[in-house]
Amino acid sequence: MSQQRQSIVVSSPKSAIMPFAPIAGLRTTGCLFHRCSRLKHGILSANASSPQGLRKLKGEGGNDIIEYAFIFMIFMSMLLGIVDFSRVLYTYHFLSNEAREATRWAAVNGADCGPQTSTNPSGDNSCDGVGGMNNGTASGSDILAYVQNHTPPGIDRTKINVTATWTVGLNGPTTCTTTPQAPGCTVEVQVSYPFTFIVPFIRSTPLTLSSTSEMIIIH
Secondary structure, eight states, X not given: OHHHHHHHHHHHHHHHHHHHHHHHHHOOXXXXXXXXXXXXXXXXXXXXXXXXXXXXXHHHHHHHHHHHHHHHHHHHXXXXXXXXXXXXXXXXXXXHHHHHHHHHHHHSSSGGGSOOOSSOTTOOOOOBSOTTOOBSSOOHHHHHHHHHHTOOTTSOGGGOEEEEEEEOOSSOOGGGGTOTTSXXXXXXXXXXXXXXXXXXXXXXXXXXXXXXXXEEOOO
16 A cells, blocks of 8 residues: 555656656747747747848838829829919909909099090099099000009919990980090990919910909099
């Protein structure tokens, strides 16, 4: 009975040491378990295959450059389109405002503010060029000069077209047929401008913008 128990005691430590031996032999410096050595072995394997990963990254970098180029072209087209349409609104606002101002200016520089003549005995010589008045009765060329002198930056004044028309109007006096710039007659001023876009694929030819205003001559 004692011999059997002794053999059990001796064989037990031996069986416990045998399985532990391969674990201790495979252990990596700084690791306490076999799992850590396997982890480091995996890291070394990944580092060994880095050239293949770099080649893959280089291929994806080329695709990114192409995608960036397309996105950049679309973005710049939208940006330039916004700038162009803003310029259109800016130009049309000038034409609309200047058509009204030129018509009002022509309405206060009618036949009665000019010098007294046999054909215009009611002239009072008030159109003396002082205070924004014209030197004499405003003509078509005078109205064009008035519009060009009030042209804001960004608009080519040499491309502005002004058309002034004097008519009898609905309630105009009969004297409008002989003196179209007399008080009570109607003056109509149309201001137009050929607008050119910066972005060529929006419109390659100039876009003609125009605005018309009409008013009764009061002086």
